[in-house]
Every structure is written in structure tokens, then in C-alpha cells.
Amino acid sequence: MATRDLIENWLEQLRASGYRLTEPRRAIVELVAASNHALSPIEIYDSGRREYPRLGLVTVYRTLERLEELGLVQRVHSSDGCHRYLRAFEGHQHLLICTRCGRVEMFAGDDIEPLARRVEQATGYEVQEHWLQLFGVCPRCHR
Amino acid sequence: MATRDLIENWLEQLRASGYRLTEPRRAIVELVAASNHALSPIEIYDSGRREYPRLGLVTVYRTLERLEELGLVQRVHSSDGCHRYLRAFEGHQHLLICTRCGRVEMFAGDDIEPLARRVEQATGYEVQEHWLQLFGVCPRCHR
DNA sequence: TCTTGTATTGAAAATCATTTTCATTTACAA
DNA sequence: TTGTAAATGAAAATGATTTTCAATACAAGA
Numbered sequence: 320m321a322t323r324d325l326i327e328n329w330l331e332q333l334r335a336s337g338y339r340l341t342e343p344r345r346a347i348v349e350l351v352a353a354s355n356h357a358l359s360p361i362e363i364y365d366s367g368r369r370e371y372p373r374l375g376l377v378t379v380y381r382t383l384e385r386l387e388e389l390g391l392v393q394r395v396h397s398s399d400g401c402h403r404y405l406r407a408f409e410g411h412q413h414l415l416i417c418t419r420c421g422r423v424e425m426f427a428g429d430d431i432e433p434l435a436r437r438v439e440q441a442t443g444y445e446v447q448e449h450w451l452q453l454f455g456v457c458p459r460c461h462r
Numbered sequence: 463m464a465t466r467d468l469i470e471n472w473l474e475q476l477r478a479s480g481y482r483l484t485e486p487r488r489a490i491v492e493l494v495a496a497s498n499h500a501l502s503p504i505e506i507y508d509s510g511r512r513e514y515p516r517l518g519l520v521t522v523y524r525t526l527e528r529l530e531e532l533g534l535v536q537r538v539h540s541s542d543g544c545h546r547y548l549r550a551f552e553g554h555q556h557l558l559i560c561t562r563c564g565r566v567e568m569f570a571g572d573d574i575e576p577l578a579r580r581v582e583q584a585t586g587y588e589v590q591e592h593w594l595q596l597f598g599v600c601p602r603c604h605r
Numbered sequence: 606t607c608t609t610g611t612a613t614t615g616a617a618a619a620t621c622a623t624t625t626t627c628a629t630t631t632a633c634a635a
Numbered sequence: 636t637t638g639t640a641a642a643t644g645a646a647a648a649t650g651a652t653t654t655t656c657a658a659t660a661c662a663a664g665a
Contacts, residue, residue: 339632339641360622375644380623396539400652401622415587424585435596442567443601444558452593453578458586482612482661503651518615523652543623544651 325352325406329391336389346371347382356421357395357403357414395423395452415453419460468495468549472534479532489514490525499564500538500546500557538566538595556594562603 320328329348334340346367351358360383364376383404386392393407395414405414405423412425435446463471472491477483489510494501503526507519526547529535536550538557548557548566555568578589 337641341632341642343643373644377624377645378643381642396543400539400543400545402543415581415585415589417587418590424587426581426584431594438558438569438596439598441569442558443604444560444567444596444598445604446558446596446598447561448597450593450595450597451574453581453587453589454591454593455582455587455589461586461588480612484613484661486614516615520616520653521614524613 322353329386332389332391333385336385338385342371343367343374343378344382346374347379348386351383351386351392351404352406354406355423357397357405357416357423358421359397359401359403363404396450397421413451413453415455417457417460418454419456422457422459424457465496472529475532475534476528481528485514486510486517486521487525489517490522491529494526494529494535494547495549497549498566500540500548500559500566501564502540502544502546506547539593540564556596558596558598560600560603561597562599565600565602567600 326349329352330340330345333344333348338344347363349370350363350366360376360379363383364374364379367374367379383392387394387404391407392404395403395405395416397403397416403421408425415424415426417423431449431451435449438444439446469492472495473483473488476487476491481487490506492513493506493509503519503522506526507517507522510517510522526535530537530547534550535547538546538548538559540546540559546564551568558567558569560566574592574594578592581587582589
């Protein structure tokens with residue numbers, strides 16, 4: 320899907336879920352839908368203000384929350400402890416995150432499910448969720 | 463290794479690395495080395511004060527930092543965004559964390575290395591680190 | 606055993622990410 | 636248009652973590 324269509328698609332999904340379409344939301348959606356990076360709220364705030372100067376940081380947090388509810392973005396945990404947000408792709412994907420620039424690649428990876436089932440057998444836990452994230456340096460930052 | 467020996471071993475490693483043996487450090491080491499849970503700094507602080515009432519939260523943070531440097535504890539990222547600390551076992555282990563009580567199980571799991579190599583080939587990234595954490599409900603909390 | 610230098614400590618303040626509060630503004634249904 | 640609930644942003648509150656700094660206590664040497 321072209322980036323522009325993706326943006327319209329997200330805005331449409333917001334509307335369809337009963338949310339109003341506002342300038343701040345549009346500015347945030349345009350940024351996040353168009354980026355291949357895992358963005359922190361403060362980065363979105365800084366860039367977003369170039370588009371819509373009255374944007375508030377609180378609105379960034381609130382809009383990201385909505386987008387996460389709708390499954391349009393996913394939250395990733397970066398090693399510094401802050402959260403970053405990344406546009407969600409189809410299905411459950413694993414992440415490869417550049418520790419220098421925050422660029423993110425997805426990989427379908429091996430299915431973790433069989434492992435989860437074996438672990439359930441062995442431990443008696445009911446496994447609900449898994450995280451697999453790889454961290455590394457992307458080719459661009461590597462030079 | 464028995465818990466008591468583990469505690470002495472950690473204290474000895476601290477001393478061997480040039481750190482002094484102090485009451486607060488002993489109290490913290492006793493707690494963390496003996497626990498199967500991923501503990502948050504504040505939990506360690508609260509329990510530790512029963513042993514050593516003058517304990518400060520700052521010292522908890524500083525001691526955990528030292529123990530992490532020495533590879534004796536590992537930091538895990540819980541879904542609420544806070545950090546928790548867990549005694550490190552031999553080698554690289556993957557974690558299964560109970561989302562209700564914080565209890566942690568380790569599992570050797572499948573080796574992620576081959577996957578990491580394949581992803582390096584495919585993406586050109588240099589993969590440095592990986593996280594694999596499963597979240598679930600432990601048998602005790604399941605009832 | 607008794608200094609003494611320095612690592613360590615804890616209280617308080619600072620910082621940083623995130624959340625809450627609330628008065629004002631805005632989208633949009635009627 | 637207009638009324639109203641949703642949304643906004645500034646400021647304050649919160650919670651985790653870090654920094655600062657004067658007081659304390661470990662441990663090496665007299």
C-alpha cells in the first residue's frame with residue numbers, strides 16, 4: 320500500500336471507530352504511518368510541531384494509545400527503557416532494531432509457537448505472549 | 463549450589479572485584495540471590511529494610527548495577543515499563559515470566575543463534591543481542 | 606589495636622518519561 | 636447554524652531513576 324493510502328486508511332479506521340478527525344491526529348498519523356523507524360513520543364512531538372505547531376506532547380501519547388488499540392502501531396521496548404512506536408505490519412512479526420538509528424526491520428522468523436507449546440508442557444505455565452527482538456547495527460550505521 | 467553458598471559466592475565476587483563488603487550490600491545480595499522472582503528495585507528496598515532498616519533506595523539501584531556488571535543478575539523488562547532484576551543462571555537463558563506474580567522460569571530453549579545468522583544474511587545487519595521472553599500465567603496463579 | 610584515606614551510604618533534590626486534571630477549543634450530528 | 640460531547644494543550648502530578656553532597660564506615664597500614 321502506498322504511504323498516502325496507508326495514512327488515509329488509518330484516518331478512516333479512526334473515524335470508523337468513533338473517533339473524530341482532528342489536525343493533531345492527522346499530523347501524528349502522517350508521521351508514524353510514513354516512517355520505518357521506531358519513534359519515541361518526544362520525536363513524534365518534535366517532528367509533528369513542524370507540521371502543526373500547536374501540537375501538545377500529551378496528544379501524542381493519547382493518539383499513540385488509540386492507534387495501538389486499533390492495532391495500527393505496535394509498541395517496542397528499547398534498551399534505554401523508553402517506549403517507541405512502530406507501524407504494525409500484517410500478523411505477528413519479529414523485530415530487528417538498529418541500536419544506533421532506531422531503524423526497524425521485520426522478519427517473519429521461525430515460528431515461536433511450537434517452542435511455546437513445549438515450554439507450557441514442561442512448566443505448567445499458560446503462555447500468553449512472546450517477545451522476540453533482535454538488536455544490531457544496520458548497514459547504514461555500520462560504516 | 464545451595465542458596466547460602468550462592469550468597470557467599472556473590473559477596474566474594476564483589477570483594478574480588480575491589481568492592482567493599484557492606485551491610486546494605488549483604489542485605490541486597492541475600493534477597494536477590496535467594497529469589498526465584500524478578501524483583502523490582504522498590505520491592506528489594508521494601509524487603510531489604512526488614513533486614514537492614516537504614517537501607518536507602520539509591521543503594522539498591524547502585525548495588526544492582528554492580529551485580530549486573532559482574533553478570534550475577536540480569537535485567538528483565540516487564541510489560542509495565544519498569545525494570546526487574548533476576549539472578550543470572552549459567553549461560554544465556556530465555557525467560558518465562560508470570561504476569562501475575564513475577565515468578566520466573568528459565569528455559570534453555572532453542573538456540574536463537576542460527577536464526578540470528580540467517581537474519582544477518584538477509585538484512586545486512588550485525589546482530590548484537592537478542593531478547594526472547596515468554597509471558598504467561600504460572601500454575602500457582604492459574605487457580 | 607588504632608588511625609586514616611577513600612569507597613560507600615542515604616537524604617534530598619534533580620531529571621525524565623508518562624499520566625492526570627481542567628478549562629478551553631473544536632468536530633460534527635442534528 | 637448551533638449544541639454538545641470529544642478532543643486539546645498547559646500545567647501540575649506521578650513514578651522511576653539519577654545526581655549531588657555531606658556524613659559514615661570499611662579495610663589497609665601504622
